[in-house]
Amino acid sequence: MDFETGLFGRRKKVRAVDNVTLSIGRGEIYGLVGESGSGKSTIGRITLRLYKPTKGRVLFDGVDITDMKERGLRKMRRRMQLIPQDPYSAINPAQTIGEAIAEPLVVHEKMSWREALDAAARALEEVGLTPASDFIGRRPRELSGGQLQRAVIARAMILRPEYVVADEPTSNLDASIRASIVKLLLDFKERYGVSMLFITHDIVLISLIASRIGVLYLGQLVEEGPAEEVVDKPLHPYTKALLTAIPLAGERPDLEKVYLRGEIGDPSNPPSGCRLHPRCPFATEKCSREEPPLVEVGKGRFVRCWLYLKR
Amino acid sequence: MTTVLEVEDLWVKYFTLTGVVNAVSGVSFKLGRGEMLAVVGESGSGKSTLGYALLNMVPKPGRVVKGRVVLGDVDVLKLSPEELRRVRGSRISLVFQDPFTTLDPLRKIGDQFVEFLMEHGLDEASAYRTAREYTEAVGIPGRVLDSYPHQLSGGQKQRVAIAMAISLSPEVVVADEPTTALDVIVQRQIMDLIDEVKRKYKSSFILITHDLSLALERADTVMVMYGGYVMEMAGREEIAGRMLHPYTRALFESLPRLGQRTLPKSLPGNPPDLRNPPPGCVFHPRCPKATEECRRERPMLVEASRNHFVSCIHPG
Numbered sequence: 001m002d003f004e005t006g007l008f009g010r011r012k013k014v015r016a017v018d019n020v021t022l023s024i025g026r027g028e029i030y031g032l033v034g035e036s037g038s039g040k041s042t043i044g045r046i047t048l049r050l051y052k053p054t055k056g057r058v059l060f061d062g063v064d065i066t067d068m069k070e071r072g073l074r075k076m077r078r079r080m081q082l083i084p085q086d087p088y089s090a091i092n093p094a095q096t097i098g099e100a101i102a103e104p105l106v107v108h109e110k111m112s113w114r115e116a117l118d119a120a121a122r123a124l125e126e127v128g129l130t131p132a133s134d135f136i137g138r139r140p141r142e143l144s145g146g147q148l149q150r151a152v153i154a155r156a157m158i159l160r161p162e163y164v165v166a167d168e169p170t171s172n173l174d175a176s177i178r179a180s181i182v183k184l185l186l187d188f189k190e191r192y193g194v195s196m197l198f199i200t201h202d203i204v205l206i207s208l209i210a211s212r213i214g215v216l217y218l219g220q221l222v223e224e225g226p227a228e229e230v231v232d233k234p235l236h237p238y239t240k241a242l243l244t245a246i247p248l249a250g251e252r253p254d255l256e257k258v259y260l261r262g263e264i265g266d267p268s269n270p271p272s273g274c275r276l277h278p279r280c281p282f283a284t285e286k287c288s289r290e291e292p293p294l295v296e297v298g299k300g301r302f303v304r305c306w307l308y309l310k311r
Numbered sequence: 312m313t314t315v316l317e318v319e320d321l322w323v324k325y326f327t328l329t330g331v332v333n334a335v336s337g338v339s340f341k342l343g344r345g346e347m348l349a350v351v352g353e354s355g356s357g358k359s360t361l362g363y364a365l366l367n368m369v370p371k372p373g374r375v376v377k378g379r380v381v382l383g384d385v386d387v388l389k390l391s392p393e394e395l396r397r398v399r400g401s402r403i404s405l406v407f408q409d410p411f412t413t414l415d416p417l418r419k420i421g422d423q424f425v426e427f428l429m430e431h432g433l434d435e436a437s438a439y440r441t442a443r444e445y446t447e448a449v450g451i452p453g454r455v456l457d458s459y460p461h462q463l464s465g466g467q468k469q470r471v472a473i474a475m476a477i478s479l480s481p482e483v484v485v486a487d488e489p490t491t492a493l494d495v496i497v498q499r500q501i502m503d504l505i506d507e508v509k510r511k512y513k514s515s516f517i518l519i520t521h522d523l524s525l526a527l528e529r530a531d532t533v534m535v536m537y538g539g540y541v542m543e544m545a546g547r548e549e550i551a552g553r554m555l556h557p558y559t560r561a562l563f564e565s566l567p568r569l570g571q572r573t574l575p576k577s578l579p580g581n582p583p584d585l586r587n588p589p590p591g592c593v594f595h596p597r598c599p600k601a602t603e604e605c606r607r608e609r610p611m612l613v614e615a616s617r618n619h620f621v622s623c624i625h626p627g
Contacts, residue, residue: 035494035495035496036465036494144354144355144581144582145354147581174353174354174521175521175522175523175524175565175566176353176521176523176562176565176566176577176578177353177565177577177578178567178577179565179566179567179574179575179576179577180565180577182574183574183577186574201494201495202495202567204567204568204569205567208567208572208573208574209574228572231569241496242495242496243569244499245495245496245498245499246495246524246569247522247524247525247527247528247529248524248527248528248568248569249569250528251568251569251570252569252570255569259499260496263464263466263467263494263496263497264464264494
């Protein structure tokens with residue numbers, strides 16, 4: 001996808017997402033891992049058709065929604081939802097929690113407010129905000145980050161969507177409660193068969209509920225595979241660096257520790273050849289000249305790195 | 312080991328329209344030269360308020376109501392505004408979570424750094440020299456001084472914030488969640504930088520964080536706070552091997568860890584309302600080991616074994 005950005009007249013083309021192919025099965029949780037500038041949020045929004053890709057197609061339940069017009073999209077979007085990173089900007093601060101959760105039912109299912117609020121109370125119990133009567137009349141600012149994110153999830157799930165994009169849903173929360181939010185999403189998947197694209201920079205957290213993980217760097221997929229395998233036996237240096245960066249990485253003596261120099265750099269001006277090469281301790285001359293392709297090295301296991309190509 | 316900072320029985324409250332918030336209750340500790348103390352707690356534990364209190368900058372409507380913050384020979388809480396301005400930055404400094412708080416977006420980094428140094432008595436030439444020296448010491452090229460904050464990445468901005476925080480060789484640097492807003496790989500780089508600074512300049516650090524695993528990896532001493540109180544405090548290896556307080560253990564078990572394959576369990580319930588804290592032990596409503604006694608009596612912080620302090624009636 002090409003973007004045009006720039007203030008004060010200077011325009012640059014930012015290739016935010018470069019040749020990414022993803023497929024998410026019904027009832028599957030796919031973990032998309034990357035840091036800032038990786039394009040992960042862009043991909044999330046493309047799958048919801050909040051952005052239109054410059055090239056490529058987006059298929060939802062077999063239907064090509066890439067070029068769909070607003071009216072058709074509106075119908076499709078009732079089956080999809082987005083859970084954003086910051087719960088405080090996700091809910092209108094002037095609404096009560098009950099109103100926020102009930103609203104989609106009133107708008108899309110034409111329920112009465114009374115019925116919708118009853119359903120909202122049940123939804124609050126479902127996400128652990130009990131007793132519901134304690135929370136239903138409160139305003140967003142009266143809830144903690146973790147509580148509010150539960151309310152956001154309750155609202156996202158109330159229309160029983162088939163596909164949810166969770167965009168860094170736990171990054172703003174204390175480390176100690178992230179697992180509980182992630183468990184809540186897992187519960188919803190198991191109960192209602194919701195498919196999810198879970199976008200995060202926390203590779204360990206996501207490996208606990210995702211079936212597949214894709215690792216993104218500067219707009220490209222650099223590794224993909226079954227979640228447990230990617231975390232237990234990482235292949236790409238960037239994946240290893242992500243795991244090495246986690247505190248107490250020493251607890252995994254089997255992990256090859258990789259330290260990257262420098263920082264991610266400018267997505268609008270990515271390095272030549274392999275995008276990681278300026279930072280990679282294994283970089284060779286070839287890495288700086290030629291961009292490695294994404295190759296399948298095992299069943300469902302992909303990596304984009306010259307270290308794994310025998311030529 | 313010399314003590315550079317001693318905090319004695321510190322109490323901080325916020326006098327709000329909806330009630331008095333007991334943010335920090337009776338916190339005491341000693342910090343040695345070149346030592347890193349991690350203050351670990353979830354949101355609402357009082358850890359950030361504690362950090363601000365150490366520089367006597369608790370925002371209104373908050374106020375220190377009791378206690379001393381003794382930096383070498385002075386009680387920071389008893390200084391005049393003039394004396395405080397001198398002490399802040401030169402004897403005790405602060406690195407914020409969001410580097411934008413430290414840096415004015417409309418002025419060049421170099422100008423801000425130099426002005427800060429000149430305000431503390433350096434002449435212009437020395438200020439430029441010092442700014443360049445410390446910028447390079449934190450691993451960024453000197454030409455960064457000619458840039459504006461928005462031209463730098465999050466990691467670079469935080470390096471600049473650290474450079475400024477150590478440039479006057481303060482005895483203590485308070486870092487409030489210095490890596491939380493940064494990318495994962497940069498987080499490790501910044502923590503490595505802090506380690507290096509600690510070693511090279513012998514500065515003492517107070518690392519405020521919600522991440523117990525980060526504290527266990529980096530700190531010399533770990534202090535766990537909950538509801539404004541100290542639950543447990545011990546050296547890193549001691550506490551990693553033996554978590555005596557049920558809260559410390561629950562906190563540790565709630566973190567996803569590299570070797571684990573199952574979802575960790577978060578603590579049930581919610582943090583206490585500090586305007587109306589629970590009677591007895593502030594943690595008892597959520598504690599798996601709570602008894603009737605815990606509801607009635609607030610446990611004191613006692614030395615359970617050498618240099619291992621815990622406030623719990625049923626430790627271990």
